[in-house]
Amino acid sequence: MIHFNNVSFGYTKQKPLYANIQLELKSGSVYGLLGKNGAGKSTLLKLMAGLVHPQKGLLTVCNANPMKREPDFLNQVFFIPEEIDTPNIHVLDFAAEQVPFYPRFNQTQFLDYLKELDVPMTKLNKMSFGQKKKVWIALGMASNASLIILDEPTNGLDIPSKRILRKLIASIVNEDNCIIISTHQVKDLDSLIDQIILVDNGEIIVNTDTNTIIEKIIFQHSNQQEISNSWIYHETSIAGHLFVKKREMEEDVSKLDLELFFNAGITNKIAIQELFNQKS
């Protein structure tokens, strides 16, 4: 679905952000894009959507070159940005303006989603930030686009809406589309993500699926004082140690702890990369 081949990018020529990255994303999955503030998550998403252009290398998205911004490419991609900017018009008029760009847009779904997300039928300027965001989410989910990009979708959402968003995402995943979510709130969406892309300092540290993660490493808690040198990463508090270690063949798999995995990837990059080298 998406293929980065030796892509380099920087906002200025002198300061490259990404240098020669290789990355492949397949359809049928929900990707979680994780990275610290300023790591370049949004930039990576913008590259995919054709909003910024690679300085060099080859980038293919839905069999097209996003740089060309052809209608047949753009109508397959829906981007829900983190910061939203909406004109001062009624929600339905706003939707009517967007719909012609998405041939597979489903109006019935859109109205259902608005209702489920509890969005008022008013002008957009009368809405709160969270409500506007929900309008965008409903549009994106109803667009039936092949590639749906959500940049920090849970920011600004109230408690019930996060649950609805999870249900909506679970309902739209299919073999032909690809959903990419960039988020810091991993606990909001971790049960939906089945592929993890971890970025740091302009580098793709890891791109792997959650099954591989739980097969290769174990997330555990220990009350014991001592720290084992077989641990890839650990966090210590009065309650003991939370640690990540390589899983042995006979050991039971544990639940993926995305926060712990993230911290392990950032602090012990080499060990994580050794385990998950990006051949696939």
Added chain:
Amino acid sequence: MNFHSNKAIYIQIADLICEKILLQIFKEEERIPSVRELAINLEVNPNTVMRTYEYLQDLEIITNKRGVGFFVSVNGLKKVTDYLKKEFTEQDLPTVFKNMQLLQITIGEIDALYQQYLKWNKKPL
């Protein structure tokens, strides 16, 4: 659904299905929810539910009728009981034993409490 324990989510969903079979909410030879229905209901990735269903198929607890859906196996109840017994013995019991040792509780004390429990709680089935 809250995935509290440290087991992988696909296993926790398998445990949930097993519990429903044990309580005969899902009966032998009856259809269970589709992958998509269950994924939406539990707010998880459909691929995770698919993994659960593959796991339960390997244990012969459920069977896949192509194009129709997933069904509890003919002798699903027995298979579930065997599976849950194994899980209990291998995973829950060691924790109980550890605490018994730590708190110096004898098996006699446990037996007395268990007999009392049985008196007050009739078997739900």
